[in-house]
């Protein structure tokens with residue numbers, strides 16, 4: 390049953406019986422749950438909409454933009470990066486209270502308002518859950534570090550120095566330096582996979598699992614629709630804390646470069662097999678709620694087989710592990726096509742795929758791909774088989790922004806020059822007002838600068854331009870919603886000339902072909918059947934009849950409905 394109908398029946402919405410009947414009439418029963426047919430939009434809350442004038446976004450700001458998300462843009466769900474109390478050492482990924490809202494972002498009641506307002510518009514709300522580590526200012530850690538016999542000592546990972554006084558093992562922090570911090574008070578080291586201000590929780594202690602799951606229940610009971618799980622594959626490490634082996638000569642991290650961290654194979658500091666029981670328990674907790682709740686894990690694993698295990702042997706773990714393969718693939722037709730084929734081959738039976746091209750940790754796609762290819766990328770993301778996640782601002786092509794050293798905020802960038810992520814976290818640009826509508830009039834500065842072209846690159850300007858990137862996103866999202874072939878149809882790759890990637894999506898005989906040119910030369914693609922162009926990344930072709938082949942202009946993507 391559609392989520393909209395379930396909500397009406399559950400009375401989350403104040404509507405009367407007529408609304409319920411009309412919803413039942415308009416929404417056919419679907420064998421696909423909402424999280425398979427939706428499009429997720431990621432919001433970095435510091436950077437979406439500021440309502441207080443402190444230059445930092447907040448929850449009421451998100452609420453004020455829901456009409457844009459639901460109606461103007463047309464996405465189906467939002468994932469909000471952390472908004473919990475936090476000292477902000479890693480901008481909220483260092484949580485000091487899992488069941489509250491940081492005053493900078495608003496209050497719990499603001500969150501409840503956001504949830505009601507989102508649900509009223511048919512938007513699902515996914516929140517971030519950060520289970521691997523808390524902040525060192527979380528009361529649990531404050532207790533844990535206070536003495537060796539504190540009842541919460543074992544809630545974190547404490548170890549003696551080696552007999553020669555050195556570190557317990559060779560593990561490194563992803564953000565630079567050793568993963569161990571010495572604590573003078575009790576003469577032991579604690580583990581931190583990220584900053585020293587982000588101590589790792591000990592998930593082998595059942596009390597930790599109990600307390601963390603209570604935090605999950607807190608948000609489920611409030612009505613959230615799902616969770617994005619931060620570094621989900623990290624929570625279980627080798628119980629013996631063995632050293633990681635050195636990476637062989639020439640070994641390359643397929644994901645983002647981490648400097649010295651990449652000199653080691655990270656076989657012992659993440660993904661120990663007992664991690665799967667935690668996610669089975671987690672899934673059972675989610676499944677005890679109605680309507681259906683959802684989970685997507687941040688899983689950075691390059692080997693497809695290992696990645697796919699996070700769905701669970703009986704599809705009883707995460708609904709999806711995030712698929713980052715396209716973020717790190719050279720932007721070439723054959724490479725992109727190969728990643729999609731690999732994913733399709735790796736999926737366990739019945740598992741649902743997903744795609745993402747950017748997020749708050751990665752270089753903006755407009756900069757990675759360039760203006761024309763960013764349009765092709767949008768068409769790819771919104772037409773592949775699987776749930777897409779769109780990162781805020783990508784729909785208007787916000788580029789990676791150079792942040793001068795004195796304005797840099799990201800601790801990773803300060804530890805490792807070049808690794809900073811501020812450039813993809815700049816404020817959303819809404820209109821031509823002095824701070825592009827991100828902060829109210831009179832605000833002196835935003836927490837990160839706007840892009841240099843913010844007066845021309847913003848939602849208002851692009852809404853008025855049928856050829857803009859935003860207009861393309863709107864058209865793609867609208868078309869996807871109207872096409873069962875795109876939403877849930879099968880995927881089949883087509884034979885293409887070099888530089889072109891094309892695939893057919895088919896649902897009950899309704900066939901759509903997507904042909905994408907990654908080259909600067911014109912090309913021709915065989916379709917095998919006649920059809921009609923429904924959308925092109927270069928405006929002006931809608932309705933064009935094609936007879937068995939389609940001509941693609943340089944860097945053009947087209948969608949064709951076959952006869």
Ligand code: GLC
Pocket residue numbers: 479482483519583619620687749750
């Ligand atoms: C994840 C988040 C990233 C954060 C890190 C530590 O990778 O996406 O932003 O810094 O975890 O929590």
